[in-house]
Amino acid sequence: MHNQQKVVVITGASQGIGAGLVKAFVDRNYRVVANSRSIKPSSYPDVTVVPGDIAERTVAERIIAEALSRFGRIDTLVNNAGIFVAKPFTAYTKEDYGNVLSVNLDGFYNITQLAIAEMEKQRSGHVINVTASLVDNAIDGVPSVLAALTKGGLNAATKSLAIEYARRGIRVNAVAPGIIKTPMHAPETHEALGGLHPVGRMGEISDIAEAAIYLDTAPFVTGEILHIDGGQSAGH
Template sequence: MVTLNAAGRLAGRSCVVTGAASGIGRAVAERFVREGASVVATDLDAEGLRRLAGRFPDAVSTVVGDVAREEDARRMVRAAVERHGRLDVLVANAGVIPLMEITEATAEDWDQVMAVDGRGMFLTCKYAIEAMTAQERPGGSIVCLSSISGEAGQRGQAVYGPAKFVASGLTKHLAVEWADRGIRVNAVAPGTIATERVARLREEPGGTEYLEAIEKLHPMRRLGDPAEVAAAVLFLASDDASFITGAVLPVDGGYLAQ
């Protein structure tokens, strides 16, 4: 586990983190709280959200919902505005990660991934931008979760990878569209990160072999830690990145440098 010291870089900020019940989203929510933020954590996993809020009862409130449903996405953003008076940061993290070749995938698989990873990111960004432009002091920061699969091709990612190209593309277009109104939009592109989902691969046929192979493809020869991704998200969300927008920052142990 990576341990990083807090410096209060988000003190007083109102933040929404989607997909916050586990993995990278939970690590981001935890890091934001330690940096002074008030966090609205959202997910479909009510129990995971309950555990997170139980650890930070004064700083974390929760919304159970599906980012792919328009009313749920709107409700997530509205919760931050109603509870904290404004929205300063959105981390659009919620997503699903199926691993399959195109001959195995069905149209339903495609639709599910695009609904969550594509439509869900679009909706949460849309309502966040509406809130950020309407508030008394307009502006804010959005960080989208892309992937190395949203920057380069990989085997077994014919469904997931294109959805992450959506994340990278949406980031760049929104950055240009809203820069003059004080909204920065950036993304991180993680390599393979040791989340709960990745750990479960070892229980699936061929999963252990897949992970051994994917580790070797990262020049640092290891998987990343969710806290390492959270540190990059924090940087992009904070004033330390005040002149950065439209960037897709790899957090990948050198994978995309090859």
């Protein structure tokens, strides 16, 4: 195993944090299976792309099948796909609710269940869930109930799975970002969003990618919710 390139599956991999994760793992000689609804073919020879909505079980099955067919194993799964809808609680629609839960929870459930089943066969593996710092530290003026409901649930699931699989060679951790400088945030909002962090600035995509790499190379760490949030989790 140690002489083989490790294989990582990354969801939500087409842009922003997901694209940064793909590059970070490729730079460290991993083979990557990358998924998102809008993903384009990759120029990296060790990256296989599988387009599709991770909320659909058949898409998760295709991702796992492609990883095994192309690379023969799955060492790490990074559950990065997610939707954030910032609306007052009473303004959420039935469609908002369904969309957020389908990607954030169904997507996690589908791919993680299948990936862990393969990891059990090799008695090793690692799952990293990308959640959100704000589920533990609500911010006035940033409505986030559906994020709290889903990403907070993933934090709890991270610890539960870590204990369930600790003696089977499988680790489970989470990265909980603060507000990260991605294309979803217009440049004119950066100063205000940066001010929501005690350090006075937004995080960078590389901060999240480096946290994921750290967790993947830390064999004694499991059940950890690693806050990469410029101090938000410490207080305001």
